[in-house]
Amino acid sequence: MSQTVSPLPERGPTGRRTAKGSLSGNSPQRVERPAPLRQVVYDALAELIINRTLEPGQHLVEADLAEYLGVSRQPVREALQRLQSEGWVDLRPAQGAFVHMPTDEEADQLLGVRAVLETHSARLAASTATEEHVARLWELQNAGVAALEADDSEGLVTANAELHSYITELTGNAVLAELIALVDRRVRWYYTPIARPRAHDSWHEHAELIEAIAAKDTATAEKIMAQHTERTRQAFHERPEATQE
């Protein structure tokens, strides 16, 4: 899960951190901390899986990955286990890790769950959004449209992710946001091949959604998001060639 910065300014009884005055007003520009290796490895492997360098079904040998990444097996193991808990790989006992093979059924289930969560998210966002939030939403929306017109496939995916992600933030429900992030990432993995043709309609629907949020119209926001995700699901089912099975 996300390495959220622990909201623990309090350090227990030994509160030695007395306000100095000289630094109290400054922004908490903390020093850059070297990321734990397991985190780096996790990111690297996730990237390799998402961009299909590691193909579904492929056997991931710890030693090979370790050598490839220039680390020992230990961080690789830890990364693999986290990848399993998030559905990217299957860890068969005494056999090792295999890149998860997405089935149509599973993709459909994921899309279903995503629809529910995102719909709820949209409703909450509509009920809590302020003007600044809406402004930011339009910013992201414009970035997406720009990417669309520039035919920037990469940027399009990012923009889409950022927009949805920001909406989940607006809900103020961190648990919900985390879950959506998890599900969305996997959906995108399955969905990437057909993202292109869907993109145009998608951004049009985004605009409607933002308008509903701006108007604090929870019912409409909910409805639009439900349609939006449901259409995505339809697009998945109507995709040209069924690659699985």
Place this chain on the structure above:
Amino acid sequence: MSQTVSPLPERGPTGRRTAKGSLSGNSPQRVERPAPLRQVVYDALAELIINRTLEPGQHLVEADLAEYLGVSRQPVREALQRLQSEGWVDLRPAQGAFVHMPTDEEADQLLGVRAVLETHSARLAASTATEEHVARLWELQNAGVAALEADDSEGLVTANAELHSYITELTGNAVLAELIALVDRRVRWYYTPIARPRAHDSWHEHAELIEAIAAKDTATAEKIMAQHTERTRQAFHERPEATQE
């Protein structure tokens, strides 16, 4: 080992398993396999956290846990990381694991997410349930009522969990079921202290829910589950003493 760092070697599963015919019809009663230590450790730690032997905020030292459980640090590390990914502990870099401290806000968010997921689950269950399924539901319901009358607190929690769990199974959506299991388990952790007074009403509502499912009345099932989870949320907020903060 692979000398060249070029594309990782193909390790695809070599399907040598030809159908024998003699066993093809038998149930896959596979031999009992010794559970991986990390799994055992995970279960043990989760249990210790849930029953409050390990208190929220407590620092979990790998070496101590390892000695206590009679294993090495390695399986403990792996278990702790999984516990983090599921929200039971916080892993502060270079400091170790601390039992997560649930805040009221987080509990509320979890209850909110649970409500959404369970509501969706109820609707799906109502749309797919067969007569056998409904019969099984009544079985579980009766078990719960029996535990209630016997004042069996332990059994009550289990029965409740099993009933909800079975409903999620009925949805046929494994992804949804997994997510609900995750969320429910944590909800129960926070919620345990106030479970008792809520139990009676709860089982009455369960009965209505099962009736709706039996009648394949998706709208009603959805509504009842929404009320059910929402009342649980209310009960949480109206609990006698606020222990947090």
Place this chain on the structure above:
DNA sequence: CGAACGTCGATTGCATACAGTATCCCGAGA
């Protein structure tokens, strides 16, 4: 007397070593 500094112990993070087990290859027998 208070605050800053240096040292020490404790604990994590990573690497390596060892043991158990599943898989694969190959040869013997029906």
Place this chain on the structure above:
DNA sequence: TCTCGGGATACTGTATGCAATCGACGTTCG
């Protein structure tokens, strides 16, 4: 030719070792 072992191989699962880092305590200086 096909099936059934035997043995070697490769990989995972677990344990241990080592260095880096963090927190705490005691000391010294203003």
